[in-house]
Amino acid sequence: MxxxxxxxxxxxxxxxxxxxxxxxxxxxxxxxxxxxxxxxxxxxxxxxxxxxxxxxxxxxxxxxxxxxxxxxxxxxxxxxxxxxxxxxxxxxxxxxxxxxxxxxxxxxxxxxLECPAGASSRPLEIAYEDSVIYKTHVRGFTKQSRSKVKHKGTFLGVKEKIPYLKELGITALMLMPVYEFEKVPRNGRECRHIMDIGEMSETGIRENYWGYTGGLYFAPRRYYCATEHPTQEFADLVDALHGAGIECILEFYFGADMAVQAVLDVLHYWRLNYQVDGFHLLGQGQWIGPVAEDALLKKSKLLYLSFDAEHLYEGGKVPYYRNLAELNLGYEGMMRRFLKGDGECLEGAAWYLRKNGDAVGCVNYFADQDGFTMADMVSFEQKHNERNGEGGRDGSNYNYSWNCGVEGPTKKMSVRKLRRQQLYNAFLMLFTSQGTPLIYGGDEFCNSQSGNNNAWCQDNETGWLSWGRTKDGEQLKKVVRQAIEFRRGHPILHKKGPVRLMDYKACGCPDLSYHSRRAWVFPADSSGRSLGVMYCGAYARRADGKEDDSIYIAYNLHWEPYTFALPNLKKDMKWSVKADTSRDEVFYPEGEEKVLKDSDEKSILVPPRTVMILIGK
Structure with missing residues (x-):
């Protein structure tokens, strides 16, 4: 001794x-x-x-x-x-x-006892209205054999994928918990699970794959490390992301018993030592108010279920830097219902398409780790969680999904075409919504979890992203990339504050208006499944100072075609079709948009289950 x-x-x-x-x-x-x-x-x-x-x-x-x-x-x-x-x-x-x-x-x-390494770059402070968030799991993102990275399932593996993220057009990478947590939960280590051949084993161990629990909050997870230096490896990842113009947002789960000062110590450490750009905070406790008001975090993105904005910003005061944002939980359910053609959704869909805030941002998504992936959203109506070892009782029973006529994988071309079109519709809906869009990793190329909607313990092919290239996946990824680029080029689609639905600039047109078979009229039948939305370009300026184009989005989620009335444009301007999800090539190339004929200027017939984007030029 x-x-x-x-x-x-x-x-x-x-x-x-x-x-x-x-x-x-x-x-x-x-x-x-x-x-x-x-x-x-x-x-x-x-x-x-x-x-x-x-x-x-x-x-x-x-x-x-x-x-x-x-x-x-x-x-x-x-x-x-x-x-x-x-x-x-x-x-x-x-x-x-x-x-x-x-x-x-x-x-x-x-x-x-080693002194931890720190990042050398600075947070990017990209505004919510200019952000596109990509959320993924460090290990699951690159662990699959076809991920084409050298250091699979690690921080280095994520770093190798930065060119892919950059090409896709995302501006922020949100990572599921990267701090040390127990791999095997203390409660319920032993469970019954289904083997590959379909037989039950006597006992099995379910591992905590996601990490939504407490842990050693200051330590980067060594399990996600390709080297012997997790602090250095994570710091290098943050610096590499910043060098590519991509923010790093981390998820942390804090229980109700977590002391306020302890939570602040954790967030301050990751902000100051690793220069991370923000945090998605999960759990509930007395800590959320002090975190939202903390001076050191005023320029760090803070995402949570909801904030008491009236208390934080009394008298309608708008913060200098809008760092708070709410996860728009209602968006996923309502927009999935609208997508699959449920009735009584028009008012709700219209609200979520335009929802945004002056003081607090709003993050929209069609899929998260809880629930079906987007590909499974159009392929399954029943959850298939048997491999989780709970007899299929776990996971939500309310997924608002539609399998397009066949449960699970199919070779039926008509079903596959419909599923592909529904995914195009979903992504165009997401990227034409106000607020900040979030993509769950792999959804951009049809990643499936085989109907498992609660893969918390699936550190395997089920929970990992499947990077095998398919024709449908490659085409969807192209459409997602084009949709992000289109959104970025049109600031009217991502305004800093809420739209007002009024002509407050006296330019002869409200900033946002609704249309149906009649121009300027919201659909009279609330059980309908078709909605026309127009953003007036005069209410946004591009980087060069010029007015944005006016944009008309026709959302026809009915199984029958629908004729939308088109508002009149200013003299010498015409409506052109920029995107049409009923086509194999959804977006028309720049300068090759389909200009409507004079005889079609008053209305347009939109095919069934189709989203169409028109621009006024």
């Missing part, structure tokens, strides 16, 4: 910090609980020295000691609180020991 020199430490900074005199350790300990600091030689299972942390020497609930550790040796540490050996909640980097089957120790962590 080595005898280390132990001095009184500084209790104001939790975690471990290197000082001129040694290493300062500080940890919060519950009242009355015995505690020890355990120092290990690197790779050893047994501690080199056990340093008592007696309660009388604590400041409040914090024990702090300063250790002078011998140089020339690599050291690791843990704490023993009561009878349990635990990692430091403030550890910046951890290592996982191999499972000890003989002693049944399970997964063990060792906390590193």
């Amino acid at each position: 080595t005898d280390f020199k132990v001095l009184t430490g500084n209790p104001t900074q939790l975690g471990v910090d290197k000082t001129q005199s040694g290493y300062n350790f500080a940890v919060s300990v519950p009242d009355g609980a015995p505690a020890d600091l355990l120092i290990y030689r690197y790779g050893s299972r047994e501690p080199e020295q056990v340093i008592p942390l007696p309660e009388p020497e604590r400041t409040g609930q914090v024990s702090a000691v300063l250790l002078e550790l011998p140089s020339g040796q690599k050291w690791e540490y843990n704490y023993r609180i009561g009878e349990q050996v635990v990692p430091d909640p403030y550890a910046r980097e951890v290592r996982t020991l191999p499972t000890d089957h003989e002693t049944d120790r399970g997964e063990e962590f060792r906390c590193s």
Whole structure:
């Protein structure tokens, strides 16, 4: 045993910090609980020295000691609180020991004393109205054999895919939890699951693939690391993303019992050390208000279910930088219903298509990790979660999906064509909605989870993105890329604040208007399935200062054709068709749009289940 020199430490900074005199350790300990600091030689299972942390020497609930550790040796540490050996909640980097089957120790962590690496770039601060978010899982994004990256399932693998993300046109990458969390949940480690041949095993272990739980919030997940240096690898990923003009947004789950200061410590650390651009916060607790008002995070994107905007911005005050945004939960359900042709959706669809805010942004999506992928949304009506080991009882029963006539994969060309067209419709609806669009990784190329709508434990081909190239997938990806480019080129489709539905610029046309068989008239039948929406270009300016084009979107989700009336344009202007989802080539090339004939200027016949975009030039 080595005898280390132990001095009184500084209790104001939790975690471990290197000082001129040694290493300062500080940890919060519950009242009355015995505690020890355990120092290990690197790779050893047994501690080199056990340093008592007696309660009388604590400041409040914090024990702090300063250790002078011998140089020339690599050291690791843990704490023993009561009878349990635990990692430091403030550890910046951890290592996982191999499972000890003989002693049944399970997964063990060792906390590193190494100074963590930081990113050298700065956050990009891209406005919500100019953002397109792509959400994915670090491991699942590139783990599949056909992902064409060298370092599959890692931060380096994501870095290798940055050119793909750049080409697609996204501006922000949102990553599911990247901090250390338990791979095997403590509750319900043993479960029954279905084997590949369809037989039940006696016992099986379900692994926590997604990571929506508590954990070691300061430490990048080593399981996602291709090297021995997870902090450096993650920092390099952030710098590479910033170099490509792409923001990095991280998801964190905090429970209701999480202290406000602890949450702020976590977010401050990732913001200051790794320069991440924002956070999607999950869970509920008293911490959300202080986080929203925190001065250090005022230019970091903060996404949550909802914010008390009236309290945060009294008197309708608009923030200098709109950093808060709400996940538009109602969008997914309503727009899926509208897409599949449900009645009584027009008012709701119109609301979600235009929803946006002055003070708080709005993020729209058709799919997230919970529920069907977009490809499964048009291929399955029943969830198929048997492999999760819960007898198909888990996962939502309300997916608002339509299989287009056949459940699951099919060779029937008419069904496949309809599914393809429905996906075109969905993406055009997403990118012609106000607010900020979010794509769930793989949806842009028809990624399927075989009908599993709750793949939380599927660290396998089900949960990974399937990068196998298909004709349908390649064509859809092309349409998504074109839709993003079209949206970016027309600021009228992504305004900073809400539309007013009135002619407040006295230009003879409201900023947004609704049309049906009659121009300027919202469909009289609320059970209808067709809606015309026009944005007046005079209410937005392009980068060159010129007025934007007026844009008319005809959403016909009925199974029959529908004739839309077209508003009159100014003199010498004509309507041209820019996109038509009933065509194999959805978007017309720039300068080759289909100009309507004089005889067709008053109306246009839109085929069944088709979204058509017209521009006034």
